[in-house]
Amino acid sequence: MPIIGIDYEKCNDCNICLTVCPRLFSRDKEQDKIVFNDPQNGCNLDGRCIAMCPSDAILHEDLGEVLSFKAAQNPSTLIPYETMHKFMSAKRSIRGFKNKKVPRAVIEQVLNSMKYAPTGANIRTLECTIISDKAIIKKLSDSVIDALIATNSPNYAEGAKKAREIGFDTIFYSAPHVMIIHSTNPNDSMNSTIALTYGMLSAQSLGLGTCWIGLAHGVLAASKEVREKIAGIKGKVWGVITIGYPAQKFFRVPPRPSLKIKGLDELD
Ligand SMILES: Cc1cc2nc3c(=O)[nH]c(=O)nc-3n(C[C@H](O)[C@H](O)[C@H](O)COP(=O)(O)O)c2cc1C
Known part of the structure; x- marks a missing residue:
């Protein structure tokens, strides 16, 4: 099970993991803390809990490298629309x-x-x-x-x-x-x-x-x-x-027809 638990030294009890994955995380009322439930194959390993925990408190193993860079929080700051x-x-x-x-x-x-x-x-x-x-x-x-x-x-x-x-x-x-x-x-x-x-x-x-x-x-x-x-x-x-490596050069972008679109008129 690559998601293996919660690092309570880091956990700030914010509940985000619980909302991201209520199968893996739940609140134990007696202990008044979030606990990790091993779901036995109920985890699809998409790592959203790791990525969304603000205090990096999700313990995991064998999942590969976790990238951490500032723009991960707001990828649109990396490439403006015009450039993209x-x-x-x-x-x-x-x-x-x-x-x-x-x-x-x-x-x-x-x-x-x-x-x-x-x-x-x-x-x-x-x-x-x-x-x-x-x-x-x-x-x-x-x-x-x-x-x-x-x-x-x-x-x-x-x-x-x-x-x-x-x-x-x-x-x-x-x-x-x-x-x-x-x-x-x-x-x-x-x-x-x-x-x-x-x-x-x-x-x-x-x-x-x-x-x-x-x-x-x-x-x-x-x-x-x-x-x-x-x-x-x-x-x-x-x-x-x-x-x-290309041996062809293009001096301009050829024209392309627009997609056939329904529903645009309903937008402001
Ligand atoms: C699913 C798919 C299959 C394609 N197969 C070939 C192919 O067998 N040979 C080829 O020269 N180009 C192939 N193309 C490239 C298309 O001809 C090309 O994307 C299209 O003419 C538009 O040109 P562009 O990619 O330069 O914008 C394929 C493209 C797609 C998306």
């Missing part, structure tokens, strides 16, 4: 990469951001496979193109086949790394999309470019052979992106 909006709107799918590997420490920064993505019921079952071997990326790309040809997908197959003949990779665009998110949990589809989106935004902040590769996702999800024998993955594949 520009950052997000300038995020492009990158389809050309420098012939340069991303250092492990930088990839680790991206992965470190991905771990803060929310997951349903805080169930943390996602796994990530990073393929950086050119020969394996080529094999994967070939299997995607072969699958497109086999399914006679007219939009892509012909072009991809012709491009392959002249050594141009229209699946991964010669990216130095392909990141595949997968798991054995059948409910991880949405979780993985959010995690990869966190990763892509984090990557952009580090000067990296990324692109979703739905074509490879489709083939990896459908073919056990490609998944296990080429990518070395067991379980379900939920998403695929490329990652590397």
